[in-house]
Amino acid sequence: MAKRILKIHPKDNVLVALTDLQAGETVEYNNTTINLAENVPAKHKFAQYKMVPNQEIIMYGTLVGKAVDTIPAGGILSTVNVKHQASSFGAKTADFTWQAPDVSKYVDKTFMGFHRQDGQVGTANYWLVIPLVFCENRNVNIIKQAFLDELGFGHQDLYKSYVHQMVELYKAGKTDEIAQLQLQEQSQNGQKRIFENIDGIKFLTHEGGCGGIRQDSDMLCGLLAGYIHNPNVAGATVLSLGCQNAQVSILEEKIKALNPNFSKPLIVLEQQKEGTEQELLSQAIRKTFLGLVEANNEVRKPAPLNKLVIGLECGGSDGFSGISANPSIGHTSDLLVALGGSSVLSEFPELCGVEQELINRCQANDTADKFVHLMRSYARAAEAVGSGFDMNPSPGNIKDGLITDAIKSAGAAKKGGTSPVVDVLDYTEYVTKPGLTLLCTPGNDVESTTAMAGSGANIILFTTGLGTPTGNPVTPVIKLSSNTKLAQRMPDIIDIDTGAVIAGEKTIEEMGEDILDYIIDVASGNIKTKADQLGQDDFIPWKRGVSL
Incomplete structure (x- = not known):
């Protein structure tokens, strides 16, 4: 018979319902019978014994709250009768020893990953297209539209097809049939990827890079540098407007701090230097394609x-x-x-x-x-x-x-x-x-x-x-x-x-x-x-x- 209640830690004074319990039921714990004062849905906690106002609630062996009102034995804990309370903390007060688990069955196991020159190993092989500032989001999305379906990285758009069917019914004067139209799963046999060793091109649009405090722009550059440095990334295309707080030089400094010998393909284009949007995008698309050709040489080992x-x-x-x-x-x-x-x-x-x-x-x-x-x-x-x-x-x-x-x-x-x-x-x-x-x-x-x-x-x-x-x-x-x-x-x-x-x-x-x-x-x-x-x-x- 499956267990119905659980006490997580010996010090706890509450029990967890593993299944729905009904008011008036009795449950047994440690040779004690507890009458449930009210319904206790699965996942919720109830008092093991009567609690008085300001009494500490202990769960996982630690302080997790205080009683606001009297809670009878078998009474459910709620936001009405319990308030948040946590233990204080300070400097390290004790030494720690650890008994590591037995891993003998895994010692000789490996995974097939992408080995980078800096010693990291990726579990995937992606190319990134990143804006340094939100002003470049539109250009990033244009590149996205140009690449995904053509290279076989696009996801099947069931919902676009669903809307198309509705449009056709509307044109045919069959509006009454739209209410009964069901979404149909389609075959997953899409276009084969052109670059078989690349898992995808990822486009990281965001709303930062300018307008906030300089610390936020610096942290954004640090975050983007971390993504470029991540072993799952083969290379990146970065679009900059030019005048924003998140400058290209800051990104480059952050990358260098992570890896002084950084050698991944990195394409950086600045719109205010390139001139027209067409010139920027044509360069970005061409250079990114050539970067993908290089990244496709990586294989799992x-x-x-x-x-x-x-x-x-x-x-x-x-x-x-x-x-x-x-x-x-x-x-x-x-x-x-x-x-x-x-x-x-x-x-x-x-x-x-x-x-x-x-x-x-x-x-x-x-x-x-x-x-x-x-x-x-x-x-x-x-x-x-x-x-x-x-x-x-x-x-x-x-x-x-x-x-x-x-x-x-x-x-x-x-x-x-x-x-x-x-x-x-x-x-x-x-x-x-x-x-x-x-x-x-x-x-x-x-x-x-x-x-x-x-x-x-x-x-x-x-x-x-x-x-x-x-x-x-x-x-x-x-x-x-x-x-x-x-x-x-x-x-x-x-x-x-x-x-x-x-x-x-x-x-x-x-x-x-x-x-x-x-x-x-x-x-x-x-x-x-x-x-x-x-x-x-x-x-x-x-x-x-x-x-x-």
């Missing part, structure tokens, strides 16, 4: 698993995320770290309440101090505009059991597994060390995934409990559901279902190994992620300053 840099992300989280999907990819992270690879945990607003644990996991005091500084600076910036980390949970999070930021954070942090923290990076800084790195980003899904790819991630694991169709232009995003109902309802966006953990059919360790096996296939080009199949190329730079 075997690479050790320590060349993987895995981004760890969650979005549209639910009350099961911290129990199934997040700890599963946390174990995957531990396996990779034990193999000498790298993983990246970001979303600093969603580490609220678990800071001290992460601080104590830092290998060096200066690394811990940098994390403290970044967390406190970020929190002050949020408070300065009348917000705070306590306002992080979305309506969807709350509806599905994540009622305080500390509850959400305690579950989100499970993505980082149990390994030591080897480095802490600010936004746009690049991963250089094997092991677990903390990267300062927002909790916003796309801003965070955008940042991780810019910091060198060549694969991203993205857990979701509600369903989030996020992808990335250059880094394959593997989407994992926390529950089986979601995987069945939205199979077009979910790659891996971790609901077997909730059902008791698989352990966290078994699921973590399954995920690593899947990563190897994706990294080798054997599997195309659902986000890639949908052409989900989300790219949003983080704007930290004000507009001027």
Whole structure:
């Protein structure tokens, strides 16, 4: 019989409903009978025993809230009777030891990747077309229209065909038939790619580069430099207007800082120097085509698993995320770290309440101090505009059991597994060390995934409990559901279902190994992620300053 309730940590004073529970039912835990005071939907939490106002709520073994009112034993926790509360944090207070998992079955495994001259290995081979300023977005989109379909990189446009059918019915005077017209799946036998060793041309339009503070333009250049440096990128075409804050020279400095011996093909064109739009575009298209010819010479070759840099992300989280999907990819992270690879945990607003644990996991005091500084600076910036980390949970999070930021954070942090923290990076800084790195980003899904790819991630694991169709232009995003109902309802966006953990059919360790096996296939080009199949190329730079 499947388990109906779960106590995550021995210190917890709340239980999690693994299935819908009804008011008046009784559940047994630790030889104690609990009468449910009200309906408790799956994913939500209820009090193990009576709680009084201001009593601390403990979950995942840590402080996640305080009772506002009396909560009876069996009473559901909600935003009405619980408020956000998190533990304080400071300097590193304890040494950390780690028992690495057994990775003997993976030691000799490889993936088929693209080897770059700087020693990085890509899991894909993309060409980028990037504007340094929003003024060039239109030109980038013209180049996009010129290239994609002609080179066989375009995605099948079912919806364009759907509208065409409606137009034909309207012209024929058959308006009444439009209401019954169904979208029909079409054959996937599209035009063959001209460049077989190139996975695509990606176009990274954005709204930055000028008009804001200079720090934002500098960070944008740093982010774009990280994308160009990312091992999944073979080369890039950069369009500049000329007069904007994000100058070509700044981008070049950022690239040089990442790699003094940078040797990838890089085409830079400035509209105010080239003259007419036609001259700019004809040059950009011609030179890009020749760059693609060069990039197509790259081929996949075997690479050790320590060349993987895995981004760890969650979005549209639910009350099961911290129990199934997040700890599963946390174990995957531990396996990779034990193999000498790298993983990246970001979303600093969603580490609220678990800071001290992460601080104590830092290998060096200066690394811990940098994390403290970044967390406190970020929190002050949020408070300065009348917000705070306590306002992080979305309506969807709350509806599905994540009622305080500390509850959400305690579950989100499970993505980082149990390994030591080897480095802490600010936004746009690049991963250089094997092991677990903390990267300062927002909790916003796309801003965070955008940042991780810019910091060198060549694969991203993205857990979701509600369903989030996020992808990335250059880094394959593997989407994992926390529950089986979601995987069945939205199979077009979910790659891996971790609901077997909730059902008791698989352990966290078994699921973590399954995920690593899947990563190897994706990294080798054997599997195309659902986000890639949908052409989900989300790219949003983080704007930290004000507009001027």
